[in-house]
Amino acid sequence: MTKIGIFGSNGRMGRALIEAAQDNSDVQLTHALVRDGSAFTGMDVGEVAGIGKLGLVTSTAQQGTELADVYIDFTLPDASIQNLHWCVENKKPIVIGTTGFSKAQLAEIDKASSQIPVVFAANMSVGVNLLMKLLETTAKVMGEYTDIEIWEAHHRFKKDAPSGTALALGQVIADTLGRDLEKSAIYGREGDTGERDPNTIGFATIRAGDIVGEHTAMFADIGERIEITHKASSRLTFAKGAVRAAHWLANKEVAKYDMQDVLGLKD
Numbered sequence: 001m002t003k004i005g006i007f008g009s010n011g012r013m014g015r016a017l018i019e020a021a022q023d024n025s026d027v028q029l030t031h032a033l034v035r036d037g038s039a040f041t042g043m044d045v046g047e048v049a050g051i052g053k054l055g056l057v058t059s060t061a062q063q064g065t066e067l068a069d070v071y072i073d074f075t076l077p078d079a080s081i082q083n084l085h086w087c088v089e090n091k092k093p094i095v096i097g098t099t100g101f102s103k104a105q106l107a108e109i110d111k112a113s114s115q116i117p118v119v120f121a122a123n124m125s126v127g128v129n130l131l132m133k134l135l136e137t138t139a140k141v142m143g144e145y146t147d148i149e150i151w152e153a154h155h156r157f158k159k160d161a162p163s164g165t166a167l168a169l170g171q172v173i174a175d176t177l178g179r180d181l182e183k184s185a186i187y188g189r190e191g192d193t194g195e196r197d198p199n200t201i202g203f204a205t206i207r208a209g210d211i212v213g214e215h216t217a218m219f220a221d222i223g224e225r226i227e228i229t230h231k232a233s234s235r236l237t238f239a240k241g242a243v244r245a246a247h248w249l250a251n252k253e254v255a256k257y258d259m260q261d262v263l264g265l266k267d
């Protein structure tokens, strides 16, 4: 049994993680954190998640360092880095699902991964991680001569764009084709753009209503195109993946892992 802690327990993902932990018999939720001074401090976690009382109340990072074996963080980049430092100080493995990190923050995650085990993935669903494998194959077969476009849609509350998943999909394609994503990426188009440069990878973003998360990668030629799409209809799919990752990470060596490692999808 892995004892897990959740940062940002009152967030959209925090609440889904509480529910997912309840549904997984390999783990026990023993530490549910909220930010210092949060109005949610001291509330029953089940009531925070809307699933009825569970007999555990939320607390802050200061209120215990031995309360869980592995921590899960889906917050915002600055908070995530703060939580990562707390895990390094307390030698706790961490699963990070937050997106939108700056380059400097990504370097901090790399550095922390030489001190504690870290799973870091922009998307914890099985479907998106399988989609990444399909993209490798598609890019190998069609990537050199097709126009590659990635688009994503998310709810109105999302703060970062393009989504971490869209960027990760672009990275898989760029790596497979031996391209530098920073040089190939086009983030939206407007005005007199001229004809399409065949070496670019285009990104488009939709933010609307309560869309949980949708991603499509398109490889378009004259005469045919392939579109590979993933649609998430519940945050529980990400949360279940993250809880599975936390249990998997409990006894792993110090290193940086991703969901492909957790799911055994690496060649």
Ligand SMILES: NC(=O)C1=CN([C@@H]2O[C@H](COP(=O)(O)OP(=O)(O)OC[C@H]3O[C@@H](n4cnc5c(N)ncnc54)[C@H](OP(=O)(O)O)[C@@H]3O)[C@@H](O)[C@H]2O)C=CC1
Binding pocket: 007, 008, 009, 010, 011, 012, 013, 014, 034, 035, 036, 038, 074, 075, 076, 077, 078, 079, 096, 097, 098, 099, 100, 121, 122, 123, 124, 125, 164, 238
């Ligand atoms: N990897 C994956 O599979 C997925 C990743 N995500 C990513 O997870 C992240 C969170 O998404 P979501 O749950 O929708 O976001 P929410 O805004 O609903 O939740 C954010 C949480 O972070 C807390 N938080 C924010 N700032 C701070 C801070 N400075 N100090 C302490 N706590 C803080 C909030 O607390 P408070 O309410 O007090 O501000 C809240 O609990 C995003 O980056 C999103 O892209 C989302 C889904 C799947």
Ligand SMILES: O=C(O)C1=N[C@H](C(=O)O)C[C@H](O)C1
Binding pocket: 099, 122, 123, 154, 158, 159, 162, 163, 164, 165, 166, 212, 213, 214
């Ligand atoms: O903010 C979200 O909600 C999501 N964010 C992740 C991302 O940026 O890729 C994953 C998922 O699509 C939901």
